[in-house]
Amino acid sequence: MRRIPCVLMRGGTSKGLIFHADHLPTDPDARDRILLRAMGSPDVAQIDGVGGATTLTSKVAIVRRSRRPEADVDYLFAQVNITAPVVDTNPSCGNILSAVAPYAVESGMVAAQQGETTVRIFNENTRTVSTAIVQTPGGLVTYDGAARIDGVPGSAAPVKLDLAATAGSRTGKLLPTGAVRDVVNGIEISCVDMSVPMVLIPAAALGRTGYESKQDLDADHELLARIEEIRREASHVMGLGDATGKVIPKVALLAAPRGGSGISSRYFVPHVCHATHAVTGAVCIAVATGLEGTVAHELAKVSDGPQRTVRIEHPAGGLDVELAMGDGLFPTPDIRRAAVVRTARRIFEGSVVLPLEV
Incomplete structure (x- = not known):
């Protein structure tokens, strides 16, 4: 059998495996075969791996010490498909990002400071740098505290x-189309790229309240089909x-x-509704509320x-985004702060055991 060291962590409202980059192949195809087998994909139950059979629990972070002067560590996010042999490194994940920082400190990639430790993280998916502040009383990471997240x-x-x-993050522009609003398939939308490219749609424009439960939305196949049509067309725009x-x-x-x-x-991921909300999506929406003319x-x-502070209400409660941004749209408003509070937990550490042929 083949054993690869890793850690299972919760980051925000997501959960996944975290690997040191040195423990995985550099070839993407070989790496992805390992990630699929580790998670138990493709299988609707992921019964032969550690995946939790939901999009929120089938995630991977790959972390290494950074050679970039502006960052301490590099982080590659991978979404492991549950039912297909696909590993997607196009998106990022802000919830898992909150687990990367304590992992980096405990792995010795970043030296712990007294009280709090700031970790500068280069996201390989989006080619951007974010910062995370971890609680390190006595120079050690602590996961115990009073912070609560919905x-x-x-x-x-x-x-x-x-x-x-x-x-x-992906298009090179906060407003990828150059406009605060576009019309796609007869529906007024706003296309915004802040942390993640998003298509923002007023729920009322599709005949919905916007307060529906995840279960009701996931069962609304007519709505999901319309959203997908708009999403695909907006992607081209x-x-x-x-x-x-x-x-x-x-x-x-x-x-x-x-x-x-x-x-x-x-928030849709993209074919079902998120049980709570993506951090990246919350930041994108919060910034969009400060852009006059957007939906x-x-x-x-x-x-x-x-x-x-912009509260993003979601099916399980809400998520607060602290914003500090200037006026104006072009080329980009001065966004000085777009911050959220998450929590993380180290669940287990050891090795994932795989067949030798993987």
């Missing part, structure tokens, strides 16, 4: 993420090409907030001023 039971130590430098079989751009159905401030979102700006209820 979608995760209990409390844990906060991991503070700032994704302010992620505008134009955004310069991303044919989105068939790809997970980006992502889509969100938006509505006015139920809680009095922020905005309500149902998000029209629906949101957010305080004025250069610094604000």
Whole structure:
């Protein structure tokens, strides 16, 4: 049998394996065969691997010490398909990002500081740098704390993420089409690329409230078909090409907030509704609420001023994004802060055991 060291971690509302890059092949095909077998894909139950049979629990992070002066570590995210032999490294994952930082410190890639340790993370998927602040009292990572996030039971130590430098993550532009609104298939949408390229759709434009449960949305096959048609057409308009079989751009159905401030979102990944919300998607939507003329700006209820907190309501509760951004659209507004608080937990450490032929 073949044993490859790894750690199983929860990051935010996601869970996955984290590997040191030195322990995996550099050839992508060979690497992907290992990741598929480790997760137990393709199989709807992932019964022969450690995958949890949902998109939120079939994820992988590959981490190495960075040679870039602006970063401490490099992070490659991989979404392992559950029912097909596909490993997708096109998207990123902000929830798993929150596990990368404590992993980097505990693995010795980043020296722990007294109290808190800042980790600069270069995302190989988006070619952008984010920062994460990990709690390190006494120079050791702690996972115990009082921070709570919707979608995760209990409390844990906060991991503070700032994704302010992620505008134009895949397209090179915050507004890939050059406009705050576009019309696709007769529906007014906004195309925004902040941390992840997104197609923002007012739920009412598709005859929905935007407050539906994940279960109701996943069972609404007519709606899912319409969303996919819009997503594929918008992908061309955004310069991303044919989105068939790809997970980006992502889509969100938006509505006015139920809680009095922020905005309500149902985030699709992309063919089912997320049980909570992607961090990258939340940051994208929050920034879009500050861009006058977007559908998000029209629906949101957010305080004025250069610094604000935007609450993104989702099926399991909400997620707060701290924003600091200037006015103006072109070429890009001055986004100084786009931060969220996540939590993480190291669940087990050891080796994944695979057949020798993998």
